Amino acid sequence: MTVITLTLVYLSHSRIKMLLRGVKPILWLIIFTVLIQILFGHGGTVYFHLWFISITSLGIINAMMIFVRLLLIIIIATILTITTSPSMIALGVETILVPLKWIKVPTETIGMMVSIALQFIPTLIDELDDIMNAQRARGVDFGKGKLIKRAQSLVSLIIPLFISSFRHAEHLADAMEARGYSDEVKRSHYQLVAWTKLDWIALLFMILLTAVVVLVRS
Amino acid sequence: MDKQIILKNVDFIYQPDLPSEKQALTNVSLEIENGEFMAIVGKTGSGKSTLVQMINGLLKPTLGEVTVGDIKINNQTNNHNLSELRQKVGMIFQFPEKQLFEDTVLKDVAFGPLNFGDDEPTANTKAIKALSIVGVSKKLYDRSPFELSGGQMRRVAIAGTIACEPQILILDEPTVGLDPNGKNEILKIIHQLNEKGVTIIMVTHDMDVVAQNANRVVVMNKGRVSSDSTPRELFANPELIANNSLALPDSVQIYYDLVHDGIQLSQIPLTANEVVEQITQKRSGVK
Ligand SMILES: Nc1ncnc2c1ncn2[C@@H]1O[C@H](COP(=O)(O)OP(=O)(O)OP(=O)(O)O)[C@@H](O)[C@H]1O
Ligand SMILES: [Mg+2]
Numbered sequence: 001m002t003v004i005t006l007t008l009v010y011l012s013h014s015r016i017k018m019l020l021r022g023v024k025p026i027l028w029l030i031i032f033t034v035l036i037q038i039l040f041g042h043g044g045t046v047y048f049h050l051w052f053i054s055i056t057s058l059g060i061i062n063a064m065m066i067f068v069r070l071l072l073i074i075i076i077a078t079i080l081t082i083t084t085s086p087s088m089i090a091l092g093v094e095t096i097l098v099p100l101k102w103i104k105v106p107t108e109t110i111g112m113m114v115s116i117a118l119q120f121i122p123t124l125i126d127e128l129d130d131i132m133n134a135q136r137a138r139g140v141d142f143g144k145g146k147l148i149k150r151a152q153s154l155v156s157l158i159i160p161l162f163i164s165s166f167r168h169a170e171h172l173a174d175a176m177e178a179r180g181y182s183d184e185v186k187r188s189h190y191q192l193v194a195w196t197k198l199d200w201i202a203l204l205f206m207i208l209l210t211a212v213v214v215l216v217r218s
Numbered sequence: 219m220d221k222q223i224i225l226k227n228v229d230f231i232y233q234p235d236l237p238s239e240k241q242a243l244t245n246v247s248l249e250i251e252n253g254e255f256m257a258i259v260g261k262t263g264s265g266k267s268t269l270v271q272m273i274n275g276l277l278k279p280t281l282g283e284v285t286v287g288d289i290k291i292n293n294q295t296n297n298h299n300l301s302e303l304r305q306k307v308g309m310i311f312q313f314p315e316k317q318l319f320e321d322t323v324l325k326d327v328a329f330g331p332l333n334f335g336d337d338e339p340t341a342n343t344k345a346i347k348a349l350s351i352v353g354v355s356k357k358l359y360d361r362s363p364f365e366l367s368g369g370q371m372r373r374v375a376i377a378g379t380i381a382c383e384p385q386i387l388i389l390d391e392p393t394v395g396l397d398p399n400g401k402n403e404i405l406k407i408i409h410q411l412n413e414k415g416v417t418i419i420m421v422t423h424d425m426d427v428v429a430q431n432a433n434r435v436v437v438m439n440k441g442r443v444s445s446d447s448t449p450r451e452l453f454a455n456p457e458l459i460a461n462n463s464l465a466l467p468d469s470v471q472i473y474y475d476l477v478h479d480g481i482q483l484s485q486i487p488l489t490a491n492e493v494v495e496q497i498t499q500k501r502s503g504v505k
Contacts, residue, residue, distance in 0.1 A: 127316075130311065130316060131316055131317060133271070133276050133309075133311065134309075134311050134314065134316060134317035135317060136276060136304065137274060137276065137304060137308070137309035137311075137379070138304075138317065138329060138330040138333060138378060138379065138382065139301060139304055139305065139330055139333030139334045139382065140333055141298055141300075141301065144298050155319065156317075156319050156329070159319040160316055160317060160318065160319050163316075163364065164316060
């Protein structure tokens with residue numbers, strides 16, 4: 001799996017710096033998980049024991065596995081978002097879901113929802129920034145004080161963020177309807193993607209890979 | 219008069235050391251006195267919002283130093299412990315109604331004072347005082363802020379900052395998106411605060427507002443201070459106006475139109491009243 005990911009990294013021509021930036025926000029989460037694994041893992045040779053903490057060989061191996069796994073997930077996700085535009089991702093989701101159409105699942109609507117959700121992330125981050133500044137100016141000191149105080153300061157962020165999301169959603173819905181959007185009409189796509197031989201190979205490869213992974217693990 | 223705010227050779231860079239690095243302020247030095255009404259104008263992207271966020275510590279200078287009263291901020295300053303500064307310098311952003319979140323108007327306005335360490339009765343007293351300054355009636359105190367009209371929401375949000383009783387009030391385009399009536403009412407509130415001794419620093423694109431209210435106007439251009447003068451001096455300099463894509467206030471436009479027609483008024487008028495006064499003066503002079 002690691003080899004495949006590294007090949008992907010190479011093929012996507014992305015810069016290592018960009019990938020690492022994707023890792024940065026959840027670095028603490030990773031470190032935390034790894035530490036928990038190391039400190040509380042069981043089995044194998046025991047190297048160190050203190051009250052309920054024990055460092056064991058299996059614990060360390062597990063921690064390493066988890067570390068690599070998390071890193072791979074993030075890197076793959078980052079590659080996807082760097083190389084593929086939101087509308088292409090949405091189109092992909094829509095295409096994968098095509099079989100569900102037979103049981104009357106509105107796949108096109110789901111595709112549209114995915115693309116809108118992805119496109120709104122930067123807007124919402126900006127919005128969050130604005131709201132945070134406004135509350136800071138009113139004396140909120142995020143990440144300081146007792147737990148209750150912190151929870152309160154989060155409320156002062158989340159509620160305005162919800163409200164502005166709803167407002168954005170409403171405006172967007174109005175704008176779309178004003179331009180004649182309806183989920184009952186068959187829509188054509190702005191970008192067309194032809195299904196080529198390469199896609200067959202990729203699909204086959206992914207199916208094989210999944211099969212191998214399932215077999216190895218069971 | 220004492221210097222209340224001093225910016226000394228301030229540089230600011232967004233996202234330093236990244237490819238997206240952006241120098242937003244270059245060598246900005248300003249001194250602002252107690253009780254001034256200062257306007258900040260300039261093209262979009264010229265660094266106005268960045269400049270005002272330096273003054274209450276939301277951003278810290280990359281180089282140089284900002285002094286407010288006896289508080290100093292430079293790039294070594296700790297992000298916490300800025301409470302005293304934030305209380306001293308109130309800040310009202312574009313679309314301040316975005317900050318509302320409590321379930322009643324009164325609670326939302328009292329939120330700031332509570333954060334700055336007031337007990338509940340004191341915070342409520344300050345909130346009620348602020349709400350009466352901005353003209354929100356008692357009937358609305360227990361309503362949800364989200365049930366109010368746009369103009370009322372903005373007033374409640376502004377009250378939320380006024381309730382903290384800042385000595386300096388910064389406003390970043392406070393009247394955007396309001397009708398002329400709503401705009402004038404907000405400006406009246408700001409003017410009253412200024413008369414009570416609150417220093418006002420206001421970012422705006424509206425030259426009529428600058429002409430009628432400010433005693434001083436700073437023009438920003440590509441992160442630098444390109445001019446710092448009284449409004450009358452600024453509007454007497456058409457080249458500077460054009461270089462910064464600024465508009466002229468109506469009264470000054472009339473002045474230049476008259477000059478074009480060969481009529482020279484004694485000085486540049488800043489308000490409608492001054493226009494009328496000077497034209498009357500001119501006519502009686504002719505007769
Ligand atoms: N968070 C940020 N990250 C990176 N660059 C930024 C950020 N905020 C502003 N900038 C950049 O810094 C420069 C100054 O921005 P600033 O917001 O201070 O301008 P402004 O004069 O307030 O403009 P406007 O009139 O549009 O509000 C701009 O070139 C802008 O692109
Ligand atoms: Mg701005």
